[in-house]
Amino acid sequence: MKKGFYYYKTSDCYFLESIDTGSFFSLGKNEFTLFQNNNDEIIDVLIKNKVISKHKNSDTFSIMVLMNNFCNLNCTYCFENKKSKKNEEISDTIINHIIENFKLNNDITFTGGEPLLSFNKIQKICDYLEHKKINASFSIVTNGLNLNETILNYLNKHKFEVQISLDGSIPKNNYKNDRTNIFVESIILKNIDKIVENYNSIKLTLRINFSKKDLNTYKQRINSLLDYFQDNLDKISFDFKLVDLPINDEQYLPPYDRYQAYKKMYKFLHSKKLSLPSNFIDGGYCMARNKNIILINQQGYKFPCFSFVDYDEFNLDNNNNFYNYSINCKKICHLYDICMGGCIYGNFCDTGYIKSQCNYKYLDSLNRQLFLYKLIELGYIDSSRKDEVNNVETLLVDI
Numbered sequence: 015m016k017k018g019f020y021y022y023k024t025s026d027c028y029f030l031e032s033i034d035t036g037s038f039f040s041l042g043k044n045e046f047t048l049f050q051n052n053n054d055e056i057i058d059v060l061i062k063n064k065v066i067s068k069h070k071n072s073d074t075f076s077i078m079v080l081m082n083n084f085c086n087l088n089c090t091y092c093f094e095n096k097k098s099k100k101n102e103e104i105s106d107t108i109i110n111h112i113i114e115n116f117k118l119n120n121d122i123t124f125t126g127g128e129p130l131l132s133f134n135k136i137q138k139i140c141d142y143l144e145h146k147k148i149n150a151s152f153s154i155v156t157n158g159l160n161l162n163e164t165i166l167n168y169l170n171k172h173k174f175e176v177q178i179s180l181d182g183s184i185p186k187n188n189y190k191n192d193r194t195n196i197f198v199e200s201i202i203l204k205n206i207d208k209i210v211e212n213y214n215s216i217k218l219t220l221r222i223n224f225s226k227k228d229l230n231t232y233k234q235r236i237n238s239l240l241d242y243f244q245d246n247l248d249k250i251s252f253d254f255k256l257v258d259l260p261i262n263d264e265q266y267l268p269p270y271d272r273y274q275a276y277k278k279m280y281k282f283l284h285s286k287k288l289s290l291p292s293n294f295i296d297g298g299y300c301m302a303r304n305k306n307i308i309l310i311n312q313q314g315y316k317f318p319c320f321s322f323v324d325y326d327e328f329n330l331d332n333n334n335n336f337y338n339y340s341i342n343c344k345k346i347c348h349l350y351d352i353c354m355g356g357c358i359y360g361n362f363c364d365t366g367y368i369k370s371q372c373n374y375k376y377l378d379s380l381n382r383q384l385f386l387y388k389l390i391e392l393g394y395i396d397s398s399r400k401d402e403v404n405n406v407e408t409l410l411v412d413i
Contacts, residue, residue: 017066018348019409020385021046022395022402029394030409031385032066034351036292038392039065052412061413068413075120078301078309079104079112080323081135082127087157089181089192103132108314113142116150123153125320127312130160140172153177157193161205170213177253178206182224184235203242210246221253225265229275233282240286252288254279256296258321260363272296273376277383284387284400292388294380295352296360296373303354321359348408349377382406 018033028046031038039060041049048056060066084101116122124136136154143150153175169176180202181193188195193202209218222239224232236254243250256275259266267275276294283290301307302319308330309317315329322328343355356371382403389395399405 015068015413016410017413018351019411020348020382021407021409022385022389022405023407024395029389031292031388033293033348033381035065035067037065038292038388038394040394049411050409057411057413066413074306075117076123076307077112077116077120078123078125078307078320079139080126080309080311081124081129081132082312084131085126085128085157086131086159087128087192087198088190089157102312104135104312105314106135106138108310108312109135109138111314112310113139116143116148120148121151121153123155125155128157128160129154130156130165133160133165137168140168144172151175155179158202158205159198161208163208166205166208166213166216170215173215173217175217175219176209177219177221178202179221179223180239182222182228182232182235182254184231184238206243206250210243210249217251218249219251219253221255223255223257224275224279225257225259226267226271227265232279236282236286240288254283258357258360269296269373269376273373273380276380280380280384280387284390289391290384290387292384293352294384295377296357299352300354300357302358319359343372346410347374348410349374349381353377378408379403 019030020033021028021030027040027042029038029040030046041056045056049060057066061068082101082103084103122139126132129136140152152172154169155177156179158178179193180199183194185194185196185199187197191198193199206218206220209216220239222235224235228235232254239252240247256267256272257265276296280290280294300319301309302322309320309323311317311323315331317323317325317328318330319328327333343350343353347353353372353374356373358368358371361371362368385406386395386400386403390397390400
C-alpha cells in the first residue's frame with residue numbers, strides 16, 4: 015500500500031510529514047535514501063514508533079445520529095433550511111435499535127437540526143451504553159444556545175467532544191433569528207465561557223463558518239474572537255471553514271476562489287500564531303468513501319454522508335450499489351489518504367452524477383504551504399522560509 019509524504023530538505027536532514035497520520039519526523043540523509051527506496055527495516059521502526067501507519071484504524075466504527083431536523087435558529091446556509099418538510103425527531107424505537115446494535119469501540123456523534131433540543135434522547139443512549147459498560151466516545155455538534163448547567167454537567171461527566179458553530183459574519187443588532195444577531199451570539203459566548211472556566215472534561219472546538227459574503231471582513235471577525243477568548247486560547251480548538259454550498263446558491267464559491275480564500279486565511283492565521291491543521295481537505299474527510307462511518311437519520315434510515323441525508327437515491331437501505339464505483343487515483347496520488355478521490359457530494363451538486371471531483375492542483379498547493387507553516391510552528395525551520403513552497407517535495411512509499 016502506497017502512502018504519501020511531504021518533505022523538506024535542509025543541509026543536515028530531511029523533515030517529513032505523513033499525509034495519512036499528520037505526524038512529523040526527521041531523517042538523516044542515509045535514512046531518507048533507505049526510506050525513499052522502501053527499505054523494510056526503517057519502515058518497520060517508524061511503524062513501531064507510531065510515526066507512520068500501515069493501515070487506517072479499522073477497529074472503530076463511527077455513527078452519526080441525526081436527532082432531529084428542527085432548530086431554535088434559522089441560519090441562512092444551513093442545509094435543513096433548503097428543505098420543506100415537517101419537523102421530525104428520532105423515535106424511541108430507532109434509539110432502541112441503535113443501542114441494541116452498538117458495539118465496543120464505537121464513536122457516536124449527535125447532530126441535527128439542533129441535537130440539544132432532543133437532549134433527553136441523547137441521555138437515553140449514553141446512559142444505556144454506560145450501564146452496559148460499553149466503551150464509547152461521544153461528540154455533539156451544536157449551536158450552543160441551550161447549554162445550560164444541567165446539560166453541561168452531563169456532557170462533562172461523559173467527556174463529550176463539543177463543537178459549537180459560530181457565523182463568520184460580524185454580528186449585528188438585527189431581527190434575524192440566527193447567529194448573525196449580536197444578542198444570540200452573546201448568549202452563545204457566555205455558554206462557551208462557562209465551558210472553559212468550569213468544565214475541564216469537555217473538549218471544545220469552535221467552528222467558524224464563513225461564506226462568500228464574509229471574505230472582506232474575515233480578519234476583523236477572527237481578531238474580535240481572539241480578543242474575546244484571549245485568556246482561554248489554550249482551552250479552545252478553532253476550526254475556520256468555508257461552508258459547502260451547491261452551485262446554484264448565491265454564496266457558492268468555485269474551487270479556485272475557495273483555494274484563494276483559504277490561502278489568504280491560512281496566511282493570516284499563521285501570522286496570528288494560531289495552530290493550523292496538519293493537512294487540508296476541502297469539506298473535511300470523506301464520510302461517503304469510509305465504510306466505517308455511517309449516518310442514521312431521524313427516521314432510522316442509513317446514509318453514507320451527512321450531505322446526502324433525505325436524498326432517497328442514497329438511502330443505503332435501498333441502494334446496495336453506492337460503493338460500487340471505481341477511483342483511479344488511489345495508487346498514484348500522495349494525497350489519496352486525505353482526499354479519497356474528492357468530494358462526491360460536491361460533484362453531485364455540480365453535475366448530478368456520482369464520481370470523483372479532483373482538485374489536486376489547489377489541494378496540493380495548500381497542503382505544501384501548511385506543511386511549511388507547521389514546520390515553523392514546531393521550530394524545525396525559521397519563519398524566513400515560509401514562502402519556500404517550491405522547495406517542498408512529495409514522496410510515495412510502499413508501506
